[in-house]
Amino acid sequence: MLNFDNRFVRELPGDTELRNQPRQVCAACWSPVTPTPVAAPTLLAHSREVAADLDLDDRDMASAEMLAALSGNRLLPGMVSYASCYGGHQFGQWAGQLGDGRAILLGEAVNRRGQRFELQLKGAGPTPYARRADGRAVLRSSIREFLCSEAMHHLGVPTTRALSLVGSGESVVRDMFYDGHPIAEPGAVVCRVAPSFTRFGHFELLAARGEHALLQRLVDFTIARDFPALLVAPGEKLAVWFREVCERTARLMAHWLRVGFVHGVMNTDNMSILGLTIDYGPYGWVDNFDPAWTPNTTDASSRRYCFARQPEIARWNLERLADALAPLLPKPPMAEKAARSAELAAALEHYDEVYSAEFCTAFAGKLGLRSWTPADGELLGELFEVMRLAEIDMTEFFRQLAQLDIDQPDAEVLRESFYREDLRQRFAPDLARWLARYSARLRHDGQPAERRIAAMNQVNPRYVLRNYLAQQAIERAEQGDTQTIHELLEVLRRPYQEQPGRAEFSARRPDWARHKAGCSMLSCSS
Secondary structure (H helix, E strand, C coil), X not given: CCCECCHHHHHCCECCCXXXXXXXXXXXXXXXXXXXXXXXXXXEEECHHHHHHCCCCHHHHCCHHHHHHXXXXXXXXXXXXXXXXXXXXXXXXXXXXXXXXXXXXXXXXXXXXXXXXXEEEECECCXXXXXXXXXXXXXXXXXXXXXXXXXXXXXXXXXXXXXXXXXXXXXXEECCCCCCCCEEEEEEEEEEXXXXXXXXXXXXXXXHCCCHHHHHHHHHHHHHHHCCCCCCCHHHHHHHHHHHHHHHHHHHHHHHHHHCEECCCCCHHHCECCCCECCCCCCEECCECCCCCCCXXXXXXXXXXCHHHHHHHHHHHHHHHHHHHHHHCCCCCHHHHHHHHHHHHHHHHHHHHHHHHHHHHHHHHHHCCCCCCHHHHHHHHHHHHHHHHHCEEHHHHHHHHCCCCCCCCCHHHHHHHECCHHHHHHCHHHHHHHHHHHHHXXXXXXXXXXXXXXXXXXXXXXXXXXXXXXXXXXXHHHCCCCHHHHHHHHHXXXXXXXXXXXXXXCCCCCHHHXXXXXXXXXXXXX
16 A cells, blocks of 8 residues: 655664653664554545555545554554654754654655655654653644645645544643643644655754764765755765755745745744745734734744744754754864855855845745846835735735736725725825836836736735634534535635635635634644
């Protein structure tokens, strides 16, 4: 059914201690762990696209053997279950060992095309990295991860994927806002899929412990398995690889800003070495445009991980990865020391360059411009300020902007982008002035209207997974109705296409959701 080739556990050292209890794991990249069985697993949903990537069809997904594997009740032939060891900086502070506390890998499946995918169960029980937690996941957070992984993929954003959502038939006690009010909630297990789940924190922990030989081994393994196209001389390998990681991360940040996505908890242990969106917790899409918005209640005071700061934080995280890799650079003569230490700094500057270029390309596309000029940055900045002050919905605004008649610009086409009528009237003159400038810019661009509209609609989504939509799916699923999960999954497969009869999935956030838990307020347990 699945073909496994488990290089991570075969080529990297594992934990020699077999006790599955919280502890520090040293001189190892992984610990053997057996998933904890659940009482009554039920397949609630699966991604047919991810299944196809794994050479699986609907019959395979409906089999008792597959359900047992996806719930953690039994391993399939070839599977090897383990949890990986890593550390990280959390909210800017070094947190030491973290590791897969509630994620258990099932090995690496290789499909008929030779593509490699790690399979990982989230919520399948405790590991040596679980600290004081139970290693379980609630249905609430599992639905959010399952839907968002697939939504991001179809938006064209690099991401981990989700194969399945399985109800456990058990209750899990969680204190959603860490305020002393725990409740029992339905449990679930998500099977996550990615070419690699390796994070910045894997390298950071080894460097922090001074395990440089193992650090070098992990770097060599990662390049060989996950970056096979990176063919460079051995002495240049690390710097060239780090430059590639910087470039992928920069592209990811531009994608997040393009679609209005906020990750919510950009700790270094939540940063993928492949430049993928990973670990969907308190994420959200910007509704009324606010650069300082964060969906994470834990981050409400500092707003470290707010929408606008994400590119800056990604660079900070890359700097921490550079610090971890620095001990592996050759020790040159003193005269060459500055040049050698500049190799990683040059890669960080490359991040800045790539991010700037990708951002300009992304927003040129969103505005319908053939190319970007320095003056367009000022035009965009003025738009962002009007959108912020007038509380304009980001997704709705850019989607409707394509319908503007640039010969007779009228803000009426953007009426549905406003959340408040009083603010629409108050800032109508500012928006009118901006639309006049914007229309003149498009006329100078000279692109035919049909071509411009088609191009804008390819990068400005009609449908995104707004938090209130996910919350509606959660509340209904907790009552045993999974229909909304399937409807959302289907709609989000075609986020850039108009879908007749699906207006309720593209509507801006309703007033009742502005301050509702799960719609605007989320925690790291969400």
